[in-house]
Amino acid sequence: MSQSTLRTAIVGSGFTGLFTALYLSHLGYKGQIILIDRSERFVFKPLLFEFLNGQMDANQVWPQYEELLQGSGVTFVQDTVEQIDLAGRKIELASGLHYTYTHLVLAVGSTVGYFGTPGAEAYSFPFRSGLDVLALRQHLRQSLQRASQIEDSQLRQKLLTIAVIGAGPTGVELANTLADLLPNWYATLGGNPHEIRLVLMNRSQNILSGDVNACLRETAYAALQKHVVPVDLLTGAAVTALDSGKVEYTRANQPAMLEAETMIWTAGTAINPLVKKLPIPDEQRDKQGRPFVTPALNLVGYPEVFAGGDCVTLLKPEPALAQVAYQQAKAIARNLVAVSVGEKPKASRIFLRGTLMKLGTQEAAAEIFNKHEVKGRIGHAIRQLTYLEMLPTPVHNLKVTTEWLSEEVFHHAKNLV
Numbered sequence: 001m002s003q004s005t006l007r008t009a010i011v012g013s014g015f016t017g018l019f020t021a022l023y024l025s026h027l028g029y030k031g032q033i034i035l036i037d038r039s040e041r042f043v044f045k046p047l048l049f050e051f052l053n054g055q056m057d058a059n060q061v062w063p064q065y066e067e068l069l070q071g072s073g074v075t076f077v078q079d080t081v082e083q084i085d086l087a088g089r090k091i092e093l094a095s096g097l098h099y100t101y102t103h104l105v106l107a108v109g110s111t112v113g114y115f116g117t118p119g120a121e122a123y124s125f126p127f128r129s130g131l132d133v134l135a136l137r138q139h140l141r142q143s144l145q146r147a148s149q150i151e152d153s154q155l156r157q158k159l160l161t162i163a164v165i166g167a168g169p170t171g172v173e174l175a176n177t178l179a180d181l182l183p184n185w186y187a188t189l190g191g192n193p194h195e196i197r198l199v200l201m202n203r204s205q206n207i208l209s210g211d212v213n214a215c216l217r218e219t220a221y222a223a224l225q226k227h228v229v230p231v232d233l234l235t236g237a238a239v240t241a242l243d244s245g246k247v248e249y250t251r252a253n254q255p256a257m258l259e260a261e262t263m264i265w266t267a268g269t270a271i272n273p274l275v276k277k278l279p280i281p282d283e284q285r286d287k288q289g290r291p292f293v294t295p296a297l298n299l300v301g302y303p304e305v306f307a308g309g310d311c312v313t314l315l316k317p318e319p320a321l322a323q324v325a326y327q328q329a330k331a332i333a334r335n336l337v338a339v340s341v342g343e344k345p346k347a348s349r350i351f352l353r354g355t356l357m358k359l360g361t362q363e364a365a366a367e368i369f370n371k372h373e374v375k376g377r378i379g380h381a382i383r384q385l386t387y388l389e390m391l392p393t394p395v396h397n398l399k400v401t402t403e404w405l406s407e408e409v410f411h412h413a414k415n416l417v
Contacts, residue, residue, distance in 0.1 A: 006031025017107035050074030166267030
């Protein structure tokens with residue numbers, strides 16, 4: 001088969017999918033590159049906190065694929081993939097269109113894991129996309145506005161209570177962000193910031209349990225208590241149901257209930273339904289149902305299929321981090337180019353540079369090479385610059401970095417004045 005007749009279809013355009021497409025273009029891949037995603041915008045998830053608090057805008061954190069792929073030669077298809085026929089090498093779309101491929105890159109990521117909790121999906125806010133951030137921001141502002149105009153102290157307290165359910169990295173970072181953000185918002189409305197109650201709930205007794213960020217646990221504990229409104233940490237609390245304005249849970253085998261106008265679900269992820277229904281036997285999947293891939297990131301039994309990110313797993317799993325997906329994309333692109341010229345794919349090598357955690361609007365912690373911890377404003381600068389370096393294209397990278405640096409200079413100059 002000549003290189004000109006090759007067609008690589010990439011399903012899912014998160015970190016792994018988008019960067020695979022961009023790397024293929026950069027490497028001069030001769031075949032057709034098709035990128036399929038149901039959204040028109042890329043979500044830079046690590047910076048959603050900055051989008052929420054207004055430090056960055058939609059064009060920076062949530063840019064359109066049309067902008068990012070300009071001049072790349074990549075064909076972007078905005079559609080929902082209904083089914084993948086691995087044997088027939090065919091992708092069926094919700095629009096009725098279909099694509100065949102010579103190679104497939106599976107990069108659909110995971111979905112929100114509600115784990116069958118009654119009311120969780122209906123009454124809580126997820127925190128995974130730009131739309132999630134917009135909906136949450138509007139709801140929070142409306143709740144604070146209502147609270148500032150209500151005389152009933154009991155109803156006001158309910159409006160000012162926010163429950164973040166799940167104390168993994170997203171929950172901890174979000175709680176720290178809200179603990180800085182909400183008091184400022186409420187004060188501008190004439191409210192008393194100390195009336196705000198922010199509760200971080202977790203099933204385990206420890207925050208960041210089993211997470212790569214566990215090395216930052218003590219720093220995170222301390223940060224949660226440093227804010228104007230300290231975060232209430234409710235560990236060992238197993239959420240059993242959500243309803244309008246309340247969280248039901250058990251703690252020490254005793255049922256309990258928390259009244260909260262705002263409930264945010266950060267309690268974990270679940271396997272993508274598209275991946276779940278692939279004809280892959282259970283013995284080739286992990287306990288969560290994710291298919292295993294080879295060291296070269298091929299789907300086991302399907303050498304023409306590459307996969308990365310948290311929709312699949314290696315026998316020795318890698319953490320679900322942006323830097324891992326970023327490096328896997330580069331490895332997949334290089335292997336696709338190698339295969340296109342008759343060479344064998346090579347095993348991917350992931351190099352973890354450390355872990356990063358947001359601890360407030362202007363503070364963060366960075367564990368560098370698992371040896372050195374830097375926190376505070378310097379940690380914040382390291383975190384921001386690390387993620388800005390990973391923005392999809394040089395033009396977008398330069399634009400956002402320049403805008404962020406300008407904002408930082410203005411912020412510090414304003415404080416000095």
